[in-house]
Amino acid sequence: MMAMLSEAEPYGRSTGRGGLGPPAWRPRWTGDLSVLAAVAVATSLAMLMAGVILLNINLRRIAEARALVEGTVAVLDGARSVVVGIVNAETGQRGYLLTGEAQYLEPYDAAVQRIWNDWENLIARVRLPDQRRRLLAVRPLIEEKLAELAETVRLRQHSLDDALQVVRTDRGIRIMDEIRARFSEFEAVARDLLVERSRMQEERTRFTTWVALGCGALALISAVLGGFIVLRRRDMRRLAEQNLRLERQVTARTAALEESNDELQAFAAAISHDLRAPARVIGGYAAALEEDAGERLAAEERGFLARIAGAAARMDGLIDDILGYSRLARQDLPLRRVALEDVVDAVLDGRREEAAAVNARIELRRPMGAVRGHLSALTQAFGNLFGNALKFTAPGQRPEVLIHTEPGSVGTIRLLVEDRGIGVAPGQEERVFRPFERLHGREAYPGTGVGLAIVRRVAERLGGRCGVAPRPGGGSRFWIELPAWTEEGDGSPIRRPPE
Structure with a gap:
């Protein structure tokens, strides 16, 4: 068995007499694993940075869209406040016309003052030129309406009939209808802007969500890939170290087997010479003794000689078979x-x-x-x-x-x-x-x-x-x-x- 094992071709580069040098095989691509891991980590960080930047940009856009929506809502509320103020002023005027009591002028005066405050706030919130032009076109109507209300109040202080005569001209009603029509047109445009800006806000919110998810997914994939490459590199390093240990063990084992094989060959030579020669001498002397003194020997004595000769022949045959069996393991x-x-x-x-x-x-x-x-x-x-x-x-x-x-x-x-x-x-x-x-x-x-x-x-x-x-x-x-x-x-x- 030792002789058979000595024929095994060793792994690695031969250094003579079955010895092994440094391992000849190395996976060429294992050296690139560190580069791949670094690339994966850098990609992951880049994805995270890109995601953060995109999120910041889109969050600002969402804030801008939200501000536009809130501004549009405030504009609509301001327009309604102006119209409500005019209606309240008209209500106070009618109460004073009917009763002539000064206490009804207090709601009138408060409404007139609030109208112009609301008007200034409304003008300040409107950024679109077309909408500003629409509002500026309404201001003369508001002034005319307030002038008509002020005139009736002044006339009522002297004569109810004079004040009613002005009311019956329906000029105030026509002015108020014109104001409502202009503000309805203004509010319709503002509502359209509100719908558009709300939709824009939803789209930007949706886009930001997908960008965040995509960047997070790509960063996670890059991180997992980097981790896998690092683990793979560690496993390949361990495998290379294990292969090196195995190659060293094979080197030592091969040297020991070759030494044992040399000893076995020396032993086979000893068997061939030292054991075969005595066996043949014994057989030869037994044959000579039987030939020279066979007639003088008893039958039992001749049987002993036959057994000796047969044992010597069997020994010679056994030696031949052992040597043949051993040679089959060594020879090519x-x-x-x-x-x-x-x-x-x-x-x-x-x-x-x-x-x-x-x-x-x-x-x-x-x-x-x-x-x-x-x-x-x-x-x-x-x-x-x-x-x-x-x-x-x-x-x-x-x-x-x-x-x-x-x-x-x-x-x-x-x-x-x-x-x-x-x-x-x-x-x-x-x-x-x-x-x-x-x-x-x-x-x-x-x-x-x-x-x-x-x-x-x-x-x-x-x-x-x-x-x-x-x-x-x-x-x-x-x-x-x-x-x-x-x-x-x-x-x-x-x-x-x-x-």
């Missing part, structure tokens, strides 16, 4: 086009005598297609599957082996080795592919327990998978599934991904 496997028929034919030719010795019946279905793989590794894996199909059969039973292919998952081909042997117990399908796992005793079925583990490692290194399933009618269906060859296939080495 360039992928090429591999015809499955070439793999099967090579294994069958190499094991022809072994198959003939057990009288095996072998059925081969062609064509088989081509996969993206490694010829020698795939030959080793298929050889292990074929050897197990010959070996794991019930005593006295003739091995029957079916070799063929079928479509696997999308874009893959599945190579199957079916037998009618003892099969794999339910629930043990995963266990049989683990190193040194044996489901049966060595006496019944000899072996090292590494063959199927090599099959799995080859399948994984070649980008595929393997498995086993029961065969209908008894036996097992072992398979290896690999990517089918396409014209886009290349010869790049495949490394085991980091675990």
Whole structure:
């Protein structure tokens, strides 16, 4: 496993022997986040300032419109006060004419005095030239009316008949009707102005409200955007720091794994030399002893020699399998086009005598297609599957082996080795592919327990998978599934991904 991990390509820039330098990747746009945040904040402040300015301008306009409305209302009230004053003066005059008593002249005198005060206030409030001209045209009528009232009062002091004679001329009525008509025209124009100015005030109030809401909304959006950018920048900074920590951890881990891999390679060399040589010496001496003194030894003693030789042979085979399993984890496997028929034919030719010795019946279905793989590794894996199909059969039973292919998952081909042997117990399908796992005793079925583990490692290194399933009618269906060859296939080495 350590050797496999040492093949993982490190993240970042390599500094030799698996080490890592400073992280090579940095998000280029993270440096712009501070600028974006500043722009968002500035935009928000600008929106607020613009909103304040617009609100001030429109509030002044609303105040002006309100002042115009109030002025127009005051003008209408002033016009009514003048007309009411004239009517009150006329009422006091009539009371004096009827009674001749001086007390009725008091309302008359007060009304006359108030008329001119109201008139001056009215003239001061009117700003429009046309309205001022209309008022100035009424003043002579008011003066004429007050003169007519004053004349009747003066005549009544000497003779009622003289005063009534002036009243009966209806000149006062005509003057009063003319005054009312002029003031009605003036008030109509003022009411129209009041309606227009009220509408203008409402429109400015509505516009000011929408401006305030719009500026507030834009300022809020800008503030939220600025806050989001600031938080995003903080998260990106944290992510960059975390990536840097992870890269440092990967650097340290890679160095440790490479050191462990060197130790493992040294250990494998020691196994190859220091353990294999004694095992072969033991087997050689046992064979020599049996050859030289075999006839003088008892049957039990010859059995002991056979056990020694068999144990030495098993030890040598176990060492070969362990070294092969270890090499599969370290070596590069360039992928090429591999015809499955070439793999099967090579294994069958190499094991022809072994198959003939057990009288095996072998059925081969062609064509088989081509996969993206490694010829020698795939030959080793298929050889292990074929050897197990010959070996794991019930005593006295003739091995029957079916070799063929079928479509696997999308874009893959599945190579199957079916037998009618003892099969794999339910629930043990995963266990049989683990190193040194044996489901049966060595006496019944000899072996090292590494063959199927090599099959799995080859399948994984070649980008595929393997498995086993029961065969209908008894036996097992072992398979290896690999990517089918396409014209886009290349010869790049495949490394085991980091675990």
